Amino acid sequence: MDINTAKQVLDDLERKQFAYHYAMSIIMNDASTVAPPESYESRGVAVGFLSGESFKLSTCAELKEAVAALYADPDNAGEEYFRRAELQNESLRKLSQIPMDEYIAYRELMNTAHVAWLKAKKENDFPLFAPYIRKIIDTQKRFASLTDPDKDPYDVALHEHEEGTSKEYYDRFFDEVKSALIPLIAKIQEKGQPDNSWLKTAYPIEGEKKVSSIVMDAYHLDRNHCSLGETEHPYTSGSSSQDVRLTTHYYEHDPIASIFSVIHEGGHANYELHVDPRFMYNCLGGGASMAMHESQSRFWENYVGRNQGFTNWLWPKFCEIFPEQTAGHTADEFYRCVNRAQPSLVRTEADELTYSLHILIRYEIEKALFDGTLAVEDVPAAWNEKYQDYLGVTVPDDTRGCLQDVHWSQGSFGYFPTYSLGTAYSAQILHQLRKELDFDGLVAANDLQPILDWLAERIYRFGRLKKPGTFVPDITGEPFTAKYYTDYLTEKYSALYNL
Amino acid sequence: MDINTAKQVLDDLERKQFAYHYAMSIIMNDASTVAPPESYESRGVAVGFLSGESFKLSTCAELKEAVAALYADPDNAGEEYFRRAELQNESLRKLSQIPMDEYIAYRELMNTAHVAWLKAKKENDFPLFAPYIRKIIDTQKRFASLTDPDKDPYDVALHEHEEGTSKEYYDRFFDEVKSALIPLIAKIQEKGQPDNSWLKTAYPIEGEKKVSSIVMDAYHLDRNHCSLGETEHPYTSGSSSQDVRLTTHYYEHDPIASIFSVIHEGGHANYELHVDPRFMYNCLGGGASMAMHESQSRFWENYVGRNQGFTNWLWPKFCEIFPEQTAGHTADEFYRCVNRAQPSLVRTEADELTYSLHILIRYEIEKALFDGTLAVEDVPAAWNEKYQDYLGVTVPDDTRGCLQDVHWSQGSFGYFPTYSLGTAYSAQILHQLRKELDFDGLVAANDLQPILDWLAERIYRFGRLKKPGTFVPDITGEPFTAKYYTDYLTEKYSALYNL
Numbered sequence: 002m003d004i005n006t007a008k009q010v011l012d013d014l015e016r017k018q019f020a021y022h023y024a025m026s027i028i029m030n031d032a033s034t035v036a037p038p039e040s041y042e043s044r045g046v047a048v049g050f051l052s053g054e055s056f057k058l059s060t061c062a063e064l065k066e067a068v069a070a071l072y073a074d075p076d077n078a079g080e081e082y083f084r085r086a087e088l089q090n091e092s093l094r095k096l097s098q099i100p101m102d103e104y105i106a107y108r109e110l111m112n113t114a115h116v117a118w119l120k121a122k123k124e125n126d127f128p129l130f131a132p133y134i135r136k137i138i139d140t141q142k143r144f145a146s147l148t149d150p151d152k153d154p155y156d157v158a159l160h161e162h163e164e165g166t167s168k169e170y171y172d173r174f175f176d177e178v179k180s181a182l183i184p185l186i187a188k189i190q191e192k193g194q195p196d197n198s199w200l201k202t203a204y205p206i207e208g209e210k211k212v213s214s215i216v217m218d219a220y221h222l223d224r225n226h227c228s229l230g231e232t233e234h235p236y237t238s239g240s241s242s243q244d245v246r247l248t249t250h251y252y253e254h255d256p257i258a259s260i261f262s263v264i265h266e267g268g269h270a271n272y273e274l275h276v277d278p279r280f281m282y283n284c285l286g287g288g289a290s291m292a293m294h295e296s297q298s299r300f301w302e303n304y305v306g307r308n309q310g311f312t313n314w315l316w317p318k319f320c321e322i323f324p325e326q327t328a329g330h331t332a333d334e335f336y337r338c339v340n341r342a343q344p345s346l347v348r349t350e351a352d353e354l355t356y357s358l359h360i361l362i363r364y365e366i367e368k369a370l371f372d373g374t375l376a377v378e379d380v381p382a383a384w385n386e387k388y389q390d391y392l393g394v395t396v397p398d399d400t401r402g403c404l405q406d407v408h409w410s411q412g413s414f415g416y417f418p419t420y421s422l423g424t425a426y427s428a429q430i431l432h433q434l435r436k437e438l439d440f441d442g443l444v445a446a447n448d449l450q451p452i453l454d455w456l457a458e459r460i461y462r463f464g465r466l467k468k469p470g471t472f473v474p475d476i477t478g479e480p481f482t483a484k485y486y487t488d489y490l491t492e493k494y495s496a497l498y499n500l
Numbered sequence: 501m502d503i504n505t506a507k508q509v510l511d512d513l514e515r516k517q518f519a520y521h522y523a524m525s526i527i528m529n530d531a532s533t534v535a536p537p538e539s540y541e542s543r544g545v546a547v548g549f550l551s552g553e554s555f556k557l558s559t560c561a562e563l564k565e566a567v568a569a570l571y572a573d574p575d576n577a578g579e580e581y582f583r584r585a586e587l588q589n590e591s592l593r594k595l596s597q598i599p600m601d602e603y604i605a606y607r608e609l610m611n612t613a614h615v616a617w618l619k620a621k622k623e624n625d626f627p628l629f630a631p632y633i634r635k636i637i638d639t640q641k642r643f644a645s646l647t648d649p650d651k652d653p654y655d656v657a658l659h660e661h662e663e664g665t666s667k668e669y670y671d672r673f674f675d676e677v678k679s680a681l682i683p684l685i686a687k688i689q690e691k692g693q694p695d696n697s698w699l700k701t702a703y704p705i706e707g708e709k710k711v712s713s714i715v716m717d718a719y720h721l722d723r724n725h726c727s728l729g730e731t732e733h734p735y736t737s738g739s740s741s742q743d744v745r746l747t748t749h750y751y752e753h754d755p756i757a758s759i760f761s762v763i764h765e766g767g768h769a770n771y772e773l774h775v776d777p778r779f780m781y782n783c784l785g786g787g788a789s790m791a792m793h794e795s796q797s798r799f800w801e802n803y804v805g806r807n808q809g810f811t812n813w814l815w816p817k818f819c820e821i822f823p824e825q826t827a828g829h830t831a832d833e834f835y836r837c838v839n840r841a842q843p844s845l846v847r848t849e850a851d852e853l854t855y856s857l858h859i860l861i862r863y864e865i866e867k868a869l870f871d872g873t874l875a876v877e878d879v880p881a882a883w884n885e886k887y888q889d890y891l892g893v894t895v896p897d898d899t900r901g902c903l904q905d906v907h908w909s910q911g912s913f914g915y916f917p918t919y920s921l922g923t924a925y926s927a928q929i930l931h932q933l934r935k936e937l938d939f940d941g942l943v944a945a946n947d948l949q950p951i952l953d954w955l956a957e958r959i960y961r962f963g964r965l966k967k968p969g970t971f972v973p974d975i976t977g978e979p980f981t982a983k984y985y986t987d988y989l990t991e992k993y994s995a996l997y998n999l
Contacts, residue, residue, distance in 0.1 A: 020549035023542065024523040031526050035533070039724040040743035043522065046781060047739075050519035054553070207706075225538040240546075244539035282545060 004077045007070035011085060014064050015283040019241070021055035026240040032115065034230040034248065045112045052108035053101060060096045068093060081285065084466050088284050098147040107140050111412055118410035119233060125400045127381050130410070135377045137412050138370055155371035158415030162291045163422065165470050168368060171418045174483055175364065178357050178421065181487035185494060186342065186355060190393075192498045195337040199330055204256040208322045212256065213249060213263045215318050219311075219447055220267045220301065222247075227270050234407035235262040235349065237298075239273030241281045256323070257339055258350050260315075261302055268301030269294055271453060275461035289460070290469030291416055295423030296430065297456065303353045303424070304431050305452070310445030312336040340497055344392035346401045354494050355392060357424070362387040363406070363417040371414070425486035426473050430460075432485045433477045503576045506569035510584060513563050514782040518740070520554035525739040531614065533729040533747065544611045551607035552600060559595045567592060580784065583965050587783050597646040606639050610911055617909035618732060624899040626880050629909070634876045636911050637869055654870035657914030661790045662921065664969050667867060670917050673982055674863065677856050677920065680986035684993060685841065685854060689892075691997045694836040698829055703755040707821045711755065712748060712762045714817050718810075718946055719766045719800060721746075726769050733906035734761040734848065736797075738772030740780045755822070756838055757849050759814075760801055767800030768793055770952060774960035788959070789968030790915060794922030795929065796955065802852045802923070803930050804951070809944030811835040839996055843891035845900045853993050854891060856923070861886040862905070862916040870913070924985035925972050929959075931984045932976045 002010070025048065032044060058064070071078040071086035078086060096104070114133040121130035145154035152160075156167045213229065232248040239245040247266035249259045272288050280286040288294040305311055316332040342352045348359040366383055369375035375383055384403040385396040396402040408416050434440055434455060443451055459476050473481040494500070501509070524547065531543060557563070570577040570585035577585060595603070613632040620629035644653035651659075655666045712728065731747040738744040746765035748758045771787050779785040787793040804810055815831040841851045847858040865882055868874035874882055883902040884895040895901040907915050933939055933954060942950055958975050972980040993999070 016545065017549055019542075020546040023546035024527060024550060027530050028523060028526050031530055035727050035729060035745070037723065037725045037727045037743060037745075040740075043518075043740035043742045043780060046515065047519040047522035050516055051523060224536060226536045228534050228536045230534060241539075241542035243542045244536060246534070246536075281542060 002066045002070045004070060004074055007067040008078075008082055010063055010067040011071065011082065011089070012283065014058060014061070014067070015085070017058055018055065018284065019282045019286070021051055021058065023240045024051055025055070026238050030230075030238050030246050032112075033232045033236070038116075038119075041112055041116045045109050048112050049105050049109045053105045056096065056101050056104050059092060060101075064089065065093060081466060085284050088465060095144075095148040099144055103140070103143070107144075107412075110136060110140065111410075114410045114412075115407075118404070118407065122233070122400050122404040125398045125404070127399045127404060128378075130404065131377050131380075134370075134380070134409055137409065138377075138414065141412065141414060142371070153372075155368055155415065158367075158371070159418065160415075162413075162415045163419050163469060164290060166292075166418070166422070171364060171422075174422060174425070175357075175361050175418075177483045178425070178487060179361065181491060182354065182357060185491060185500075186344070186358075188500050189342050189354070189494060189498050190344075192500075194343055195334060195341055197338040197341055199326065200257055200338055201254050202326055203253055204323055204326055206251045206253060209251045209256050209259050211322050212260055212315075212319060215315070216260055216263050217267060219314075219449065220264060220271065220305075221450060221453055222267050222270055223274060226274055229263070235266050236407070237266045237269035237273070239270070239287060241286060242274055242276045242278055243281065245270045245273045255350070256319075261306055261339075262349065264306040265298045265302040268298035271301070271457075272297045272461050275453075275457040276464040277462045277466075280464040280466070285464040285466050287464060289463065289465055289467060289472065291419035292423040292426060293460065293469050293472060295420045296427035297423075297460070299420065299424040300427040300431065300456070304427065305444055305449065307340055307353060308441065308444045309336045310441055311447070312339055313445065314447045337497065340493075342494055342498070344394050346388070346394055346396060347405055349405075354490055357421040358391045360417050360421045362391060366403075367414050367417070425483045426481065428486035428489045429473055429477055429479070429481060430456075431489070501565045501569045503569060503573055506566040507577075507581055509562055509566040510570065510581065510588070511782065513557060513560070513566070514584070516557055517554065517783065518781045518785070520550055520557065522739045523550055524554070525737050529729075529737050529745050531611070532731045532735070537615075537618075540611055540615045544608050547611050548604050548608045552604045555595065555600050555603050558591060559600075563588065564592060580965060584783050587964060594643075594647040598643055602639070602642075606643075606911075609635060609639065610909075613909045613911075614906075617903070617906065621732070621899050621903040624897045624903070626898045626903060627877075629903065630876045630879075633869075633879070633908055636908065637876075637913065640911065640913060641870070652871075654867055654914065657866075657870070658917065659914075661912070661914045662918050662968060663789060665791075665917070665921070670863060670921070673921060673924070674856075674860050674917075676982045677924070677986060678860065680990060681853065681856060684990060684999075685843070685857075687999050688841050688853070688993060688997050691999075693842060694833060694840055696837040696840055698825065699756055699837055700753050701825055702752055703822055703825055705750045705752060708750045708755050708758050710821050711759055711814075711818060714814070715759055715762050716766060718813075718948065719763060719770065719804075720949060720952055721766050721769055722773060725773055728762070734765050735906070736765045736768035736772070738769070738786060740785060741773055741775045741777055742780065744769045744772045754849070755818075760805060760838075761848065763805040764797045764801040767797035770800070770956075771796045771960050774952075774956040775963040776961045776965075779963040779965070784963040784965050786963060788962065788964055788966060788971065790918035791922040791925060792959065792968050792971060794919045795926035796922075796959070798919065798923040799926035799930065799955070803926065804943055804948065806839055806852060807940065807943045808835045809940055810946070811838055812944065813946045836996065839992075841993055841997070843893050845887070845893055845895060846904055848904075853989055856920040857890045859916050859920045861890060865902075866913050866916070924982045925980065927985035927988045928972055928976055928978070928980060929955075930988070 028044065028048060036044070068086045068089045071082050072090055075083045114137060117130050117133050121127060141158060142154045145152065145157040149157045153168065159166045159168065159171065217224070217229065226243050227245045227247065230246060230248040231250060233250065235249045237245065237247045247270045249262040249266065251259045272294060276286055312335050313332045316335050320327045340352065342354040344355050345351055348356070351359050362384065365387065366375065366380060369383070370377065380403050381399050388394050388396050434452070438451055438455060440452065443449065460472055527543065527547060535543070567585045567588045570581050571589055574582045613636060616629050616632050620626060640657060641653045644651065644656040648656045652667065658665045658667065658670065716728065725742050726744045726746065729745060729747040730749060732749065734748045736744065736746045746762070746769045748761040748765065750758045771793060775785055811834050812831045815834050818834070819826045839851065841853040843854050844850055847855070850858050861883065864886065865874065865879060868882070869876065879902050880898050887893050887895050933951070937950055937954060939951065942948065959971055
């Protein structure tokens with residue numbers, strides 16, 4: 002196939018891949034937000050068929066031929082087509098080892114697993130969900146044995162979520178993080194905590210929705226291309242840079258939870274919304290990797306959202322909506338409360354400091370599940386023990402324990418570590434950004450556009466064009482290190498708690 | 501192809517058709533409810549591709565062969581497979597005359613037309629929407645010239661929405677309806693109207709949502725399989741008997757509107773939810789026809805919902821939610837107000853009596869648009885003139901005039917008349933039901949299950965197995981006549997207004 006034909010074929014097939022991706026994304030978003038609870042069977046039939054068609058498209062001879070032609074001729078392919086060929090090549094390598102019927106069965110399994118997780122979480126019934134975890138891990142191990150027979154299956158899962166990572170990589174990373182955080186957390190535990198009981202009284206949901214709206218505007222989330230829904234577990238799904246959905250969860254007795262969910266998901270959304278529109282219908286659309294995506298959600302959530310400049314700006318607006326609940330309190334208290342570092346049960350509501358320990362627990366459990374040293378039925382016990390050991394908290398039930406996260410029901414083993422890695426990526430990126438912009442001044446003035454532009458220019462617009470591991474070195478001129486992340490936490494929390 | 505192979509092939513292909521139908525239905529539901537306003541371009545790309553794939557499937561040689569084998573051998577096909585072959589045959593006859601690229605372009609046009617209509621309605625800007633009407637009618641005429649060259653194109657549209665109907669059929673039907681309604685409406689105009697100003701004060705939306713929920717429970721709408729959303733124009737979309745979505749619209753100054761929207765759409769939903777589950781993944785799923793569907797939405801909305809037994813039952817619940825707004829008023833006033841027959845601007849909020857005149861106006865305009873005696877740009881003038889002539893009301897703007905309905909933006913020319921026809925169908929069905937059940941007693945006791953069961957047994961469970969025109973004769977033992985409809989209205993409104 003000549004190079005120009007190959008380009009045309011790739012354009013055409015990736016546009017079709019987009020259509021399936023779009024349909025699946027909307028169906029899954031619908032399933033998580035408004036679909037009736039017992040509608041999953043017919044959805045499973047549709048998803049199974051569409052997955053099969055998408056699989057056929059993504060492994061067809063025409064695609065293989067076009068990809069081979071482009072991959073063999075980088076000069077004439079040019080940067081963009083070559084990168085697309087590279088990404089398709091890796092996908093082809095994997096998919097062509099997996100029997101289509103097993104692939105479809107796996108997609109159908111995801112559909113029912115999600116429903117089972119929702120029910121299990123609601124009813125605090127881990128045994129209901131356990132068979133799905135078993136089935137998902139077995140399938141992932143089987144797929145790994147087909148696609149990467151010489152590699153450890155959890156290494157395959159980690160690499161799948163962040164190119165170039167492995168157990169060895171993360172073990173080293175978490176050792177570094179742990180050695181800085183554990184003593185810091187211990188010191189803070191000896192200090193008094195700011196009283197946040199006034200933020201646990203009744204805050205009407207309608208008011209929380211108004212705050213969400215203010216926050217979305219503050220973060221320049223373009224409502225013409227981005228809508229906000231409600232789900233058990235907040236998430237963002239982007240089907241194109243023109244169409245992004247984020248969700249949140251409102252708790253009457255925790256108005257802070259939804260604020261930071263919206264900001265976190267808004268970070269993901271702004272990433273998707275700023276990918277070069279030229280990539281909309283090809284495989285360069287979307288974020289570069291999971292860790293790069295999390296680097297941005299966590300950047301906006303923590304480095305901007307939990308910055309005193311932002312909490313000071315939000316405070317009078319918050320007071321106006323909740324005058325009774327906030328009476329007698331101050332902006333400074335608000336700042337200290339949203340940054341209270343106290344070991345807790347639920348990851349998505351954890352503070353910046355203890356957050357990575359929540360991730361570490363999941364990482365260790367996943368490792369043990371994959372290497373067989375932990376049986377699925379023993380997950381609750383292992384979970385509860387680790388929460389006691391690392392965070393000193395007693396898990397009262399599996400709903401607030403090992404059933405709290407949606408990820409396993411979506412087959413996302415190997416995803417969690419990218420949250421910590423991404424947060425560390427973005428600490429290093431922030432360090433560079435501060436050299437170029439008056440970061441704190443801009444945040445304090447709620448003038449976030451220059452920060453958004455800076456990140457869009459250096460990260461978002463590239464979509465998947467650049468390899469994920471190249472962003473930090475390219476932006477900062479240094480190899481990645483966790484040091485900026487641990488330094489940032491040490492400095493911030495030493496000041497907050499007068500250590 | 502032997503008959504057993506043909507059955508298997510049909511099962512397999514219709515399951516695939518279901519998957520496309522499901523994806524499109526979810527995408528369209530998403531588009532109408534929560535999709536960001538400017539996300540239509542990427543949706544159009546996806547919908548265009550999926551329509552093309554669905555078109556290929558629905559015209560493929562294998563389907564033709566299977567359908568031919570079954571259609572030629574009714575005895576061995578059996579009732580269900582024969583009916584499926586009959587329906588596929590008609591679809592094949594039509595689709596095989598339409599070029600695929602024109603079909604895809606038409607589906608993409610629907611996507612953008614809907615967006616344009618939303619904007620035009622919001623901004624009272626008919627010229628913005630006019631080109632879409634022109635394009636849709638041109639395309640429909642072109643398709644009709646290909647599929648049914650010897651027929652009048654509006655007759656083709658009418659038949660498409662209700663098998664066996666035509667301009668001649670509806671002209672006769674509407675003459676009969678008009679001759680009963682016009683004098684009745686005139687007599688009522690001379691009478692005093694119940695004061696409904698207390699139902700136009702401020703009713704908080706949160707309270708209206710509670711009423712919706714009570715109403716959904718009263719009508720046995722199974723929340724496990726049926727969810728309620730909000731849209732500019734209420735509708736129901738059923739992708740399977742396991743998954744039905746209805747929507748409503750809340751108006752702060754008209755709490756009655758959403759009650760009857762929910763009941764109307766709930767009638768559609770209950771129809772879909774009670775189709776035999778065996779038809780879920782084949783072409784017998786869904787309602788028998790548009791008029792049969794509307795017969796059920798209008799049955800529940802009017803014959804049940806506007807029955808004094810039901811309004812009496814609802815009244816104390818309504819008062820409990822809106823104690824201030826309802827203070828000093830009575831159940832009898834409530835009944836009279838929800839049945840106030842007064843010519844008005846908006847079809848979906850019209851009373852039972854004047855409703856068919858709204859339909860007649862649309863029918864006459866569509867006829868004139870199709871036969872070329874009315875130009876699209878003159879629709880607003882024609883609309884306003886007819887509202888003045890038939891209903892005596894002055895249309896203040898196109899938003900409340902010719903832009904009020906979603907239908908044209910979805911290409912549903914020929915749909916409106918089925919509302920009146922369906923209402924007349926169900927009046928005759930109600931007449932029979934009253935012979936077999938204590939209808940008023942059951943409604944007064946809010947014991948609607950026996951009524952639902954009766955309708956499910958005689959109508960809903962059949963899906964598309966029976967031809968739409970056979971229901972009324974089979975259920976009532978008489979040919980269809982508009983007489984029961986006009987008699988019902990005459991009797992009800994004579995009592996209400998002491999004529």
